[in-house]
Amino acid sequence: MRTELDDVDRALLEALQEDARLSYNELARRVHVSPPTVAQRVRRLEHAGVITGYRAVVDPVAAGRGVVALVRMKCYGPRCITVHPELLDDCPEVVEVVRLTGDICSVVKVVTTSIGELERLLVRLAAHGETSSAMVLSTPIPWRPVRPA
Amino acid sequence: MRTELDDVDRALLEALQEDARLSYNELARRVHVSPPTVAQRVRRLEHAGVITGYRAVVDPVAAGRGVVALVRMKCYGPRCITVHPELLDDCPEVVEVVRLTGDICSVVKVVTTSIGELERLLVRLAAHGETSSAMVLSTPIPWRPVRPA
């Protein structure tokens, strides 16, 4: 699904990664095309799978979940969470799982209210494999826009 | 900044994390309050720092950046990227840096067009500390909403 993207598409992607709630009118002003053209381009980007969604970013600390951690997993084959992510459906503290090459099969990002809750979660994760955890102190670069090649 | 959140706030946060472009009218229908009330609540959440932004999610593969990797860093003190993130300002392939407890000082997420580009980036990162990288194969759980405590 490698759609060719021109400068207008790139500008729209940059703007929407910066602020996903910009109106088509506002986007039109910024990229210097008409609003209907913006709407058409954005829908094309969504349909092509370049834009996969729009999300509000919530600060875990302000939301009362001040304990964020990354957990490296070495799963036991049949219970591997990368092949059965539904095993974590009842763990809302788990907010992201990425599967990796190498001896670490995945990294799990968790967001809990306390160290105690983190400990209980680690016990649950340990049922699927060896865990190694580190707490997140801060996020020096919380995000950067993905620029199309 | 630990604001008390009620059921309306929680419903709004959940909906906006699912789809950040929902209109106030649509949100009003879902949470059963009037549109002006929704607008007021959302602005309060933004001002309180609970909502820190709204971002379009771009699929790196569809954007021609098919090589995603996580790099674990053990930085040499004075060049540590967690205390000087501006050192990475000219590395647009770096899309996230989180600082951790433990012997790994940070994990860096990078998004490149090719293995060759990843290799060049790793050389640059190696100037700041020891690196250990793993490629991202897939994202079994790309995200989950952060639920207020």
Add this chain to the structure above:
DNA sequence: CGTGAAATACAATAAGC
């Protein structure tokens, strides 16, 4: 804090270049 009614701004068509 919440709603309801006003004016302004925006989104979605359709038609033409």
Add this chain to the structure above:
DNA sequence: GCTTATTGTATTTCACG
């Protein structure tokens, strides 16, 4: 493929409970 024009909604402000 982009634009202008039209229609219908959505958003915002303000007055009020």
